[in-house]
Amino acid sequence: MLSRDQKKSLQEAVLEFMAARHKQTFIVSFLASQNGVGRLVDFKFEDVDVAEAIAVLCGLGLVRETRPWGSAVKDYQITDDGAKWRYERQHET
Amino acid sequence: MNVNMKHSQITRKGKIARLPYELREQVNHHIRDGAPAARLNAILVHNGHDAVSDQNWTNWRQGGYQDWLREQAYLDEIREEYEAVRRQLEAGGFSVLDKAILDVVLDFKSSGLTPDKIASAIAALKTAVNGSERVKIADQRTKLAEQALAFERDKFRFKLAENILRFAKDAKVQEIVARSGSSQEDNIKAILAYMDQVEAAAIKP
Numbered sequence: 001m002l003s004r005d006q007k008k009s010l011q012e013a014v015l016e017f018m019a020a021r022h023k024q025t026f027i028v029s030f031l032a033s034q035n036g037v038g039r040l041v042d043f044k045f046e047d048v049d050v051a052e053a054i055a056v057l058c059g060l061g062l063v064r065e066t067r068p069w070g071s072a073v074k075d076y077q078i079t080d081d082g083a084k085w086r087y088e089r090q091h092e093t
Numbered sequence: 094m095n096v097n098m099k100h101s102q103i104t105r106k107g108k109i110a111r112l113p114y115e116l117r118e119q120v121n122h123h124i125r126d127g128a129p130a131a132r133l134n135a136i137l138v139h140n141g142h143d144a145v146s147d148q149n150w151t152n153w154r155q156g157g158y159q160d161w162l163r164e165q166a167y168l169d170e171i172r173e174e175y176e177a178v179r180r181q182l183e184a185g186g187f188s189v190l191d192k193a194i195l196d197v198v199l200d201f202k203s204s205g206l207t208p209d210k211i212a213s214a215i216a217a218l219k220t221a222v223n224g225s226e227r228v229k230i231a232d233q234r235t236k237l238a239e240q241a242l243a244f245e246r247d248k249f250r251f252k253l254a255e256n257i258l259r260f261a262k263d264a265k266v267q268e269i270v271a272r273s274g275s276s277q278e279d280n281i282k283a284i285l286a287y288m289d290q291v292e293a294a295a296i297k298p
Contacts (some may be wrong), residue, residue, distance in 0.1 A: 008199045034179055048114075056171055059171065059177075059178070060178075060179050061176075072119040072123070073119055080189060081189075088190060088192075
């Protein structure tokens with residue numbers, strides 16, 4: 001089980017990863033892979049941890065759910081606010 | 094449900110539990126819609142996996158699928174709670190894009206507070222921070238003004254001492270001071286007039 005700080009790091013890593021690819025949509029297992037946010041954090045996590053991070057980010061309006069027509073699998077994409085968050089982070093220093 | 098889903102969840106190792114996350118999502122959705130084992134197996138085969146036995150599906154329905162239902166409820170709850178926090182903040186004129194606010198909001202789940210309480214706590218905190226920053230800026234301005242004033246005073250005193258030394262040695266000033274019968278005010282006026290002459294002469298090329 002992830003600690004409070006790890007959960008927060010994972011949420012930020014998911015947001016960072018998706019914001020850097022704002023035109024793409026992602027499935028949870030890709031985000032959870034080494035090609036996804038796996039390389040952005042230094043602890044182990046599972047698909048379900050990413051699903052939880054996404055639930056938080058969706059609630060905050062930074063990520064949105066996009067379900068392809070006829071599919072039971074959910075895709076996720078950064079919202080304009082999510083992209084703005086990253087832009088502001090990059091320019092705050 | 095305030096219990097973290099991971100506490101109540103056993104790591105399952107069955108055939109269905111080992112399927113990729115999205116495929117498990119897909120079959121779970123179909124189970125929820127009442128799909129029979131044959132239909133579920135068809136989904137597995139369509140996605141390049143072997144079909145599993147009816148017993149595997151029965152076990153999954155009683156175990157992994159129940160976990161999934163709890164997980165979905167937990168994720169829905171999280172999403173709704175954060176959405177409620179965001180709405181409350183936006184109603185108060187705040188944005189989750191603010192770094193300080195987002196930092197607090199991301200920690201909110203562990204605080205045990207309700208969405209409206211966390212939103213009002215953040216709003217109060219933000220207002221207090223803004224207020225104390227304004228006070229800090231005003232303090233800094235006052236300090237700078239005091240420093241500028243002290244600097245001007247030092248400059249003035251230095252100039253005065255310099256002029257006293259300079260004019261004390263001046264014959265004309267000594268003559269003015271030595272005049273008998275003149276009031277102090279007349280002497281001051283005479284010295285100031287003399288100073289004007291000296292300064293005017295100094296400016297001339």
